[in-house]
Amino acid sequence: MHRRQILAACGAAALGWPALPALAQGYPERAIKLYQGFAPGGNADAIARAVGLEMxxxxxxxxxxEAQSGAGGTIAATTVARAKPDGYTLLLATGGHAVAGALYNTLPYKSVADFEMVSTVTFFPFLVVVNASSKVQGLREVLASALAAPGTVAYGTAGVGSTHHLAGELLAKMARVSLMHVPYRGDAASLTALLGGEVPFIIAPPTAVMSNIQAGKLRAIATTGPQRWPGLPHVPTVAEQGVAGYDVRSWAGLLAPAGTPRLVVDRLNAEVLRALQAPAVRQRLEDMGGEARGSTPEEMKAMVSHEIDKWQQVVADAKIPKQ
Known part of the structure; x- marks a missing residue:
């Protein structure tokens, strides 16, 4: 047994919980609760339900x-970090989990150390979107305007410290321009602002803007992933438009409390990977703009750690106040 599991088993015994290896035998024997930290009916909720049902x-x-919304997903993360490490309490974490780890001075948990990573579930890019009436045809034009008049080209996002916001800050840093961030209270508000002409472009997930793109009200000029998004294959990436190496994708994945037995983690990992092969699950994730992609626990841990490091540097460079 790993040292952490030995210590966790000793702690469990001290608290009157069954020893963890015993808990792993015959798992699961009852319902598993999967928390997600955002509003019911949103992306995180839909992902959790699609994968959870199949698992x-x-x-x-x-x-x-169970939705436990608030504070950018940190409330749900706190609940899971403090739960018994027995495999019956899980977290559907999103890219915001890494952003919170970079942005908040103090959290009730450690974003990596207090969790066992189970598997990634899906990755999806953001879209850089303009009003359909805009004369701007590509991201190069936006960046050229920002270079000519630093700090005057504005972009809207779902709020300060959102992944969308940090994606804009990283874009400005890598393109060596100055952009003016205009935060709104969620994707719907930034979308309304774009339609109303308050900002020249926004950064948003596909699900927030696709209906208006399809209706001819908005136009995507870039995708933020390393490859073109299959949902809009004609739209070039940010990297293709002069910002080499730019890659921002949000993600979702399953986490368990630290100390959860490896046998349980492995069983959950196997079932996540199995669920992601189900045509209905893959289609649901693709409909939300995502790519179904699982991982090993070690691969997910390395990915989350890398994301936190990346966003910490962006927060520092952009002088975004720590929360």
């Missing part, structure tokens, strides 16, 4: 999704 079929126990 429950193979596990023989229901995976019950």
């Amino acid at each position: 429950g079929k193979a596990l023989g126990q229901p995976v019950v999704v």
Whole structure:
């Protein structure tokens, strides 16, 4: 047994919990609760339900999704970090989990050390979007304007410290220009601002803007991932438009409390990977603009750690106040 599991087992015994190896035998014996930290009906909720439903079929126990919204997902993360490490309390974390780890001075948990990573579930890019009436045809024009008049070209996002915001700051840093960030209270508000002409462009996830793009009200001029997004294959990436190496994608994945037995983590990992092969699950994730992609626990841990390091540097460079 790993040293952490030995220590966790000793702690469990001291608290009157069954020893963790015993908990792993016959797992699961009851319903599993999967927390997600955003509003019911949103992206995180839909991802959790699609994957959880499929996992429950193979596990023989229901995976019950519970929304615990607030503070950018940190409330739900706190609940899971403090839960018994027995595999019955999980977290559907998103890219905001890494952003919070970079942006907040103090959190009730450590973003990596207080969790066992299970597997990634999906990755999706953001879109750089303009009003359909805009004369701007590509991102190069936006960056040229920003270079000519530093700090005058504005962009809207879902709020200060959102992944969208940090994606804009990273864009400005890598393109060596100055952009003016205009925060709104969520994607819907930034979308309304763009439609109303308050800002020349916004950065938003596909689900927030696709209906208006399809209706001819908005136009995407760039995608933020390393490859073109299949949902809009004609739209070039940021990297293709002069910002080499630019890559910003949000993600979702499953986490368990630190000390969860490796046997349990491995079982959950196997069922996540199995669920991601189900056509209905893959289609649901693709409909939300995502790419179904699982991982090993070690791969997910390395990815989250890298994301935190990247965003810490962006926060420092942009002088974004720590929360």
